[in-house]
Amino acid sequence: MVSATDARTANRLIPRLQREFDERLPGAQVLVRKLEQGPPFQAPIELRLYGPNLDRLQTLGQEARRILTNTDYVIHSRATLQPGTPKLWLDVDEEAGRLSGLSLTEMAAQLQGALHGVTGGTVLEATESIPVRVRVAGEGRQELQDLASLSLVSPRSDDAVPLSALADLELRPSRGAIPRRDGQRVNVIEGYVRAGVLPSTVLADYRSRLDAAGFSLPMGYRMEFGGESAGRNDAVGNLLASIGLIVSLLVTVLVLSFNSFRLSALILVTAVQSAGLGLLSIRLFDYAFGFTGIIGLLGLMGLAINAAIVILAELKADPAAARGDRAAIVAAVRGCSRHITSTTITTVGGFLPLILAGGGFWPPFAIVIAGGTVLTTLLSFYFVPAAFLLLSRRCAFEVSGSDFEVTQLRAA
Structure with missing residues (x-):
């Protein structure tokens, strides 16, 4: 274990720690950054894409992020317009459900009880009453086929009917939070540079790569650059305004x-x-x-x-x-x-x-x-x-x- 007792030692440790985290945790995004001067900013390199359609903003952001990732000295990148958590969609065959004696309401109630749980009693722990919730175990709900094999009980015959016989299951990404800036929908492409490299140098290289790749926006969309350079210019401009x-x-x-x-x-x-x-x-x-x-x-x-x-x-x-x-x-x-x-x-x-x-x-x-x-x-x-x-x-x-x-x- 290495301890940093001064700023110079800490500055030498930053790139070393960044490399070790990237090698040991390739599936995670870990950023090792030093204390920056000047106004705060989210990322040293920022490209803000404005437009009305979220799907188009996401497509443009993916292309801009690909170019940013190939830029020299950029170690990590991300986009603020991200898909939400996946959701399970059921395409229910209503005719098959009626033949089994299950309506849409009854199907939803049984799935709610199996997955979310039903309170079946309480346990007295010291002076506190703890509710007991009964639901399907975790190992029985990890994969899509596990959910498809869930059994629904018919109220007519008390027979168990598998969910796959009544509906088609599909996982789809839901719409996540919609980021906005000044009341407009925006997708911010953020880039993080290697320690010791000036963000202005990387930004100039990124802009030249965007021009070389022919990156352009359709009508109704616009872009602007933010990050360290924009924050510094705004702060200095406010400082020198008077x-x-x-x-x-x-x-x-x-x-x-x-x-x-x-x-x-x-x-x-x-x-x-x-x-x-x-x-x-x-x-x-x-x-x-x-x-x-x-x-x-x-x-x-x-x-x-x-x-x-x-x-x-x-x-x-x-x-x-x-x-x-x-x-x-x-x-x-x-x-x-x-x-x-x-x-x-x-x-x-x-x-x-x-x-x-x-x-x-x-x-x-x-x-x-x-x-x-x-x-x-x-x-x-x-x-x-x-x-x-x-x-x-x-x-x-x-x-x-x-x-x-x-x-x-x-x-x-």
Whole structure:
């Protein structure tokens, strides 16, 4: 028995366990999956077929599933439109039944009693009365011929008549649950991919195979792709739906605070650079970039803006630095470096437990913020003063009072 003590060991065990289950239980569908990031989804690969006729949907689903099964890296597949449990249908010869003295009602009552059972008394178990149900034993009802040999008693002569002499028996699959999506009948073809393989790569291969096979839908039917890619796109779209309003408010606040479009643009450039450094951090630590990583990037951009604002406020507070004096700029950056460095250390320390705990969910989020904060802080100490120096050569800044209100005067 192998125990997994960390995420890397668990990731190595997943494909091994999947192979063993497939080999030892070929008649069962066993899925060994790791904890996924981002929005929940039923299967990594989904093809949704919509249409009015259930039999046609099932036929189309079987063809689409056959193509999906032949796609590389797909280990299991299934369709949501499944037949129900088999049912026994009786085609009764009413004339033979009348000759035997058995009506349809009497046949149904005797079959109900033989198969479902009849309560014939009770057994007292301690203080509880347990009913005793009498019916045909299990070994006498397993096969179709066993049911055909069941005897029905004629009320006229008390003779036993076999069921096969009165009716033809046939097993037919019943209609199972009808899956719907947004009020429409749907057959979802689900595919599960091998661990470590990107679902987007498999989906692209599957779509190309559908086109190569000439898979098309008749009039009144349509299809769409779901799964991991659709869930991720919907989640990111909802997340970024209000990004325009947030950026507009951010630019407004920065312009009102510094009274300068150039300095506001400098802060936004720093935020964009921090996003790139966050991606670099997650790449250096070899973590997957998922939904939690996107959330971490948004938080990292806020921290990067904060560091840039502190440095620019310190530079604008010094009249010599505002005029472009290099020595004054260096001294101003040194003066605020202690505060920024302490903030960076506390931020990294706060995310260390999530990083050390391991796993595949929280570490990418913590790595993006912690690693990106360290790299952005180092970048801010060099990029922001250098960019401020370049801007000061084109325009002069005048400092008024202790509240650091700044008026930008164009250079003559």
